[in-house]
Amino acid sequence: MPLNTVANIPDPDGFYAELIAAHEGLSDDESVALNARLILLLANHIGDRSVLREALAEARRRDG
Amino acid sequence: MTASVGREMKDRYRLAFRLYPYARSQDQDAATPVRHPVIVMGGGPVGIAMALDLGLRGVPVLVLDDHEGVGQGSRAICFSKRTLEICDRWGCGEALLEKGVVWNVGKVFHDDRQVFEFNLLPEEGHRFPAFINLPQPFFEKTLVERVRQAQAEGAPIEIRGRNRVTAVEARDDGVTLDVDTPDGPYRLQADWLIGCDGAGSPLRGMMGLDFEGRVFEDSFLIADIRMDGDFPTERWFWFEPWFRSGASTLLHKQPDGIWRVDFQIGWEVDRVKELKEENIRARLDAMLPGVTYEIVWSSIYTFQCRRMKKFRHGRVIFAGDSAHQVSPFGARGANSGIQDVDNLGWKLASVIRGEAPDALIDSYDDERRHAADENILKSTRSTDFISPKSRISHVFRNAVLDLAERHAFARPLVNSGRLSVPCTYDGLPLNGEDALPGGPARTRPGSPCPDAPLAGETLLRRLGGGFTLLCIDAEAPEVEGVERIALTSTDDPTGALSDRYLGAASGAVYLIRPDQHVAARWARATARDIEAALARACGRT
Ligand SMILES: Cc1cc2nc3c(=O)[nH]c(=O)nc-3n(C[C@H](O)[C@H](O)[C@H](O)COP(=O)(O)OP(=O)(O)OC[C@H]3O[C@@H](n4cnc5c(N)ncnc54)[C@H](O)[C@@H]3O)c2cc1C
Numbered sequence: 001m002p003l004n005t006v007a008n009i010p011d012p013d014g015f016y017a018e019l020i021a022a023h024e025g026l027s028d029d030e031s032v033a034l035n036a037r038l039i040l041l042l043a044n045h046i047g048d049r050s051v052l053r054e055a056l057a058e059a060r061r062r063d064g
Numbered sequence: 065m066t067a068s069v070g071r072e073m074k075d076r077y078r079l080a081f082r083l084y085p086y087a088r089s090q091d092q093d094a095a096t097p098v099r100h101p102v103i104v105m106g107g108g109p110v111g112i113a114m115a116l117d118l119g120l121r122g123v124p125v126l127v128l129d130d131h132e133g134v135g136q137g138s139r140a141i142c143f144s145k146r147t148l149e150i151c152d153r154w155g156c157g158e159a160l161l162e163k164g165v166v167w168n169v170g171k172v173f174h175d176d177r178q179v180f181e182f183n184l185l186p187e188e189g190h191r192f193p194a195f196i197n198l199p200q201p202f203f204e205k206t207l208v209e210r211v212r213q214a215q216a217e218g219a220p221i222e223i224r225g226r227n228r229v230t231a232v233e234a235r236d237d238g239v240t241l242d243v244d245t246p247d248g249p250y251r252l253q254a255d256w257l258i259g260c261d262g263a264g265s266p267l268r269g270m271m272g273l274d275f276e277g278r279v280f281e282d283s284f285l286i287a288d289i290r291m292d293g294d295f296p297t298e299r300w301f302w303f304e305p306w307f308r309s310g311a312s313t314l315l316h317k318q319p320d321g322i323w324r325v326d327f328q329i330g331w332e333v334d335r336v337k338e339l340k341e342e343n344i345r346a347r348l349d350a351m352l353p354g355v356t357y358e359i360v361w362s363s364i365y366t367f368q369c370r371r372m373k374k375f376r377h378g379r380v381i382f383a384g385d386s387a388h389q390v391s392p393f394g395a396r397g398a399n400s401g402i403q404d405v406d407n408l409g410w411k412l413a414s415v416i417r418g419e420a421p422d423a424l425i426d427s428y429d430d431e432r433r434h435a436a437d438e439n440i441l442k443s444t445r446s447t448d449f450i451s452p453k454s455r456i457s458h459v460f461r462n463a464v465l466d467l468a469e470r471h472a473f474a475r476p477l478v479n480s481g482r483l484s485v486p487c488t489y490d491g492l493p494l495n496g497e498d499a500l501p502g503g504p505a506r507t508r509p510g511s512p513c514p515d516a517p518l519a520g521e522t523l524l525r526r527l528g529g530g531f532t533l534l535c536i537d538a539e540a541p542e543v544e545g546v547e548r549i550a551l552t553s554t555d556d557p558t559g560a561l562s563d564r565y566l567g568a569a570s571g572a573v574y575l576i577r578p579d580q581h582v583a584a585r586w587a588r589a590t591a592r593d594i595e596a597a598l599a600r601a602c603g604r605t
C-alpha cells in the first residue's frame with residue numbers, strides 16, 4: 001500500500017489544535033523531543049517499511 | 065427655565081451617513097418617564113436589525129443611539145449567506161446583494177507560492193451566494209432604509225439619534241434608563257432592554273457584568289484603497305508574503321473599485337508611526353509594485369475573543385458584540401450578531417404577546433451562547449494558525465503550508481479563516497424529535513434550513529415569519545398556529561429539495577421555527593406529535 005496523502009483525519013482543525021496544545025508550555029528542546037517520540041509512536045503504528053520510507057522521502061523533499 | 069440647554073455631546077467617531085438626526089421627543093417633556101415595551105440600546109448593525117425584526121412583527125420598539133447615523137471606517141466587509149437570507153426575510157436581502165461584490169474563490173499563498181485554492185459554495189440551488197463583500201456603513205444604511213420603509217408601512221419602530229444611555233436600573237419587571245441628549249437628560253422606562261451597544265458595551269459596565277476571554281498579541285494594519293489593479297474578485301491570503309509587508313496579508317475586493325488590504329504587523333508597534341501615510345504606502349508599494357492607488361481609510365486593530373457568561377440578565381438581554389467578540393478571521397462578528405437577532409426576535413415577540421412563557425427567552429441565552437462558543441473556537445483556531453504564538457507552533461504551521469502545495473491531505477489543515485456558517489443547535493432544549501429515518505444530517509433538528517429551488521421560487525422565501533409545517537411527499541394534519549406548506553416531487557425541479565430534506569426517506573414532515581431552524585421532523589406525524597414539538601419549541605414544556 002502506498003503512502004496515503006489524501007485527507008484522512010476527521011475534524012482537521014480539532015486535530016491541529018490538539019497537536020499544538022500537546023506542546024503547550026514546553027521549551028524548544030522539549031518540543032523537539034516530543035516530536036521525536038510522536039514520530040516513533042506513529043511509525044510503529046504504521047509498521048509498513050515501504051510506507052515509512054516513502055514518508056521519509058516526502059518529508060525530506062523540502063530541504064532538497 | 066425649560067429652554068434648550070444646548071449641551072455639547074462629543075462624537076466618538078465620524079459619520080459616514082447622517083441617518084437619524086437628533087429631534088426632540090415628547091417623552092422628554094413627560095412628567096413621569098414614558099414606558100416602552102422594548103428599548104434597544106445602540107444603533108449599530110445589530111441594534112437596527114433588532115428593531116427591524118421586532119417592528120415587522122408588530123412589537124413597538126425604540127432604538128437609542130448616541131450618534132446621528134452610521135460611523136465611518138469600513139470594519140466588516142464580508143456578509144454571509146445566512147445574513148442575506150435573514151435580511152431577505154426582512155425585505156432587504158436583494159438590495160444588499162445588488163450593492164455587494166460576490167466572490168467564491170479564495171487563494172492561499174506562502175511566500176511567493178500558491179499553496180492552494182478553494183471555492184466556497186460549489187453547491188447550486190441557493191438564492192444567495194456564500195458571501196458578499198460590502199463595507200459595513202452600506203450594510204447599516206441599507207438596514208436603516210428598510211426601517212424607514214417599514215415605518216411608512218406602519219411598523220412601530222422609532223430611532224432616536226444623539227440619545228446616550230448614561231445609567232440603568234434593572235428590576236424584575238423592567239428597566240429605568242437615564243438618557244442624555246443635546247437638550248439635557250430625561251428618563252425612560254422599558255419592559256425589556258436589549259443591549260446592542262458594541263464590544264465596549266457601556267451597559268455591561270453599568271450593570272457590573274463580566275466579559276472574559278483571550279487577547280491576541282498581534283496588531284493588524286487595515287487599509288482600504290482605491291485602485292485599478294487587475295486582481296480578480298477573489299480572497300487572496302498570504303502567509304509570510306514575499307513582499308514582507310506583514311507576517312500575513314489579506315487582499316479582498318469591495319464595491320466601487322475599493323480593495324481591503326490587511327497586514328499583520330506584530331504586537332509592539334508604534335501606532336502613530338505605522339499609520340503615517342508614507343509608512344502605509346511603503347507596505348502597499350512593496351506588495352503592489354507599479355500600481356497607483358489612493359488610500360481611502362486606514363486603521364490599526366488588535367483582536368480579542370471573549371463573551372459574557374450569560375446573555376440574559378432578567379429583563380436585560382445582550383446581543384451582538386456587546387455579548388461576544390471574535391477575531392475578524394472568519395467574518396463571524398456582525399454575521400453572528402444578525403443571527404442573535406434572528407433567534408431573539410420571534411421569542412421576545414411571543415413572550416410579549418403572552419403566547420409563550422418567559423422561559424423561552426432563556427433558550428436565546430442557551431442557543432446563542434452555544435453559537436458564540438463555536439464562533440470563538442473557530443476564530444481562535446484561525447488566529448492561532450495565522451499568528452502562531454510559539455516557535456513550535458510556527459514550525460508546524462509552515463510544515464502544513466509546505467506539504468499543502470503537493471499533498472491534498474494537508475490542505476484542510478491550512479486555516480486562514482473558517483468563514484461564518486450558521487450554528488446548529490445540537491442537543492439544546494427547544495429541539496423536538498428526529499423521527500425521519502434516513503433523513504439528511506444537515507437538516508436534523510436544530511439546523512438552519514438550507515435553501516432549495518422550487519418551481520419559480522426558493523424554499524426560504526416560502527417560509528414566513530412564524531412556525532411552518534413543511535410536508536414533502538407526506539400528509540400531515542392542520543395544527544393551530546402553524547402554517548402548512550405541502551410540496552411534492554413536482555415542486556422540486558433540480559432534486560435539491562429531496563437531497564437536502566428527504567435523503568433516503570420517501571417523504572417527510574418538518575416543523576420549522578420562525579428563525580428557519582428545524583424544530584422537529586418525522587416520516588409521518590400526528591397532530592399530537594406536532595403539537596408536542598410546537599409546545600417544546602415555544603418553551604412551554
Ligand atoms: C477590522 C474589522 C473587520 C471586521 N470584519 C467583519 C466581517 O468581515 N464580517 C463580520 O460579520 N464582522 C466583521 N467585523 C465585526 C463587526 O464590525 C462587528 O461585529 C459589528 O459592528 C457589531 O455590531 P454591533 O451592532 O453589535 O456593535 P457596534 O457596531 O459596535 O454598534 C454599537 C452601537 O452602540 C452605540 N452606543 C454605544 N454606547 C452607547 C450608549 N451609551 N448609548 C447609546 N448608544 C450607544 C454606538 O454608537 C454604536 O452605534 C469586523 C470588525 C473589525 C474591527
